[in-house]
Amino acid sequence: MYHTQTRSRRALNPYASSTLQFIFFFLLLVMVGAFSALFRVKGLSFHNISEVFATDTKNLIYYTVWQVRIPRVVLGALLGAALAVAGCLLQGITRNPLSDPENMGINQGASCFVVIALLVFGEKDTSFVILLAAFLGAAAGGSVIYSLAFRGEYTPSRLVLAGIAVSLFLGSLTTGAILLYETQLTEILYWMAGKLSGANWQDIKMMLVSAVPVIILVFSLANQLNILSLGEETARGLGVNVLRIRRVFAFLIVLLVGSAVAVAGPIGFIGLIVPHIARKLVGQDYRIILPFSALLGANLLVIADFAAQWVSYPADTPVGVITALLGTPFFIYLMRRKRGAVK
Template sequence: MEHRRPDSRPAALRWAPAAALLLLFAAIAWLTLTYRVSGLDWRTLLSPSGDLKDELAAYTVWHVRAPRLLLAASLGAALAVAGCLLQAMTRNPLSDTEIIGLNQGASCAAVVALLLFGGSDSSLVILPAALCGAAVSGVLVYWLARFGGSDVSRLVLSGVAISAFMGALTTGIILLFETRLMEIVYWMAGKLSGANWSDNRLIWLIDAPVLAAAFLLSGRLNLLAQGDEVAAGLGVNVARTRGLLGLMVILLAGSAAAVAGPIGFVGLMVPHMARRIVGIAHRRLIPASALLGAVLLSTADFAAQWISYPADIPVGIVTAFLGVPFFLYLLRRNKEER
């Protein structure tokens, strides 16, 4: 049974990080919704006058920008928590859904499914295919890591190999069927343009229960992070818990890839940042990671929309630009700590 010492800090200090993150997200949200929308005020937002300019401004905010903003926040939270769960279950600070190949597996399966079964409603094809692809990649990585020995660093090496293989396979399929799949290249970079309310409903339906379950499992995660023997000695079924966590990571990563393509490195960066803010206890770390992930991806998507306006850069390129140096920094830090 987990014993936690009561937090002796004043309540204002305990809630300060969450309040700061919520205020930061509110600022990013307001900027995203209103930037370069001329003639916008509260009256126009809540009750358009019927004037064409007012109607256009309200439509831009509620039907173009708001769904995209909320999808970015939802996916940022999901990917950040997925990375947090993955790092806890593997006890490896370099674990991420992009690095260990889950994103590439989901993308590869989605491309194959679109090629074979794509039709008028591709969402019914992409979602189950992406989930299956993420699961297949996860099983392959786990099998290779177990086959290579017990060193947890082998998981990252196995994931890099599977990610490279799945990425090459996906590229080859797209090149072979260029006329039918060329439009997927933009999606493969991780994009949020064209987001709508149905995408948000789909993500909320899948991810909300998973995020709630992750919070409820925070006690087991704290024990698992201390090692298998310690966790088992304190009553945790290690194999069952790891299997459940793996399923949750697959659902979070696969659903994100299904609606927006592979968006990498959010799950790598955010848990490390959140630990610096709230510490290592998962009861605080998981909500902090969700909030910080929402802020990070919303900010990255705002930059993707306006950094080269009128062109719209896929948000996956922005997160990769941030994530690759962060990954190299973690590699260097881990090497120095050994």
């Protein structure tokens, strides 16, 4: 009887612990978001804090907070959640801890197609065209890598090499197009670094329509990822169509990454860092990892964007630069740590 009760407590403890961590990181996100929205707003002090809620569109404080700062915070949270979930899915279906939309050519594919779309259609009133181009580019980049890595016997190292090769190729095409047509792509270089400046409520609506439903769908499919993580043979033995599940998740990754790139450019390494932190904190159950990764990703990108705004003030550093500074050493650390496992 005692051993049964002990096992029950151990089974419940991870869920109780993860609930507390969810609450903590949600409150952290709210506090960081509020601080980022109100930090150094011109004319704002404790004495006139009520002006933030005055609903006077002509009031500079109200306009700065609600039309400039809060859209940027909300967009950062949505993008961080989308990229973290995409990275989690990518690591799950490839069984490779180094997988990330940035390393696997998905970001670069989306960026390359967006640049081509801007050259063809111009830079005015092309939100839908950019979104469609980002989806197609993410799908193209991911498909090439998938075909290279999974043709014949799959190994994690083969996937990494294919991803790096395709990423470099697509990145070179994008850079070449920008250099050849720099007069037509005046602001694209800043976008290519990943940026949240200029975020508005229209961008948020786009993410709510294109990414949030996908994230919710991914949560409902988490148990399929749990089964897939047991290995292909075990998954097939349990009646799972491995190829179909992989393709479904790959399609969802394309939607998440494509929508993120279309709105803010290629922001790298969120999808690499966050799943590892989530697994350390809440274990290996994807029913917990996926929503927790979304929350962690939102926190990480909002914090990174706050740093991007003020690290070189008054200049606004693209947030992709900050995430790259965090992600590159983390990637090297993972390569050194997993060198015996990734073969």
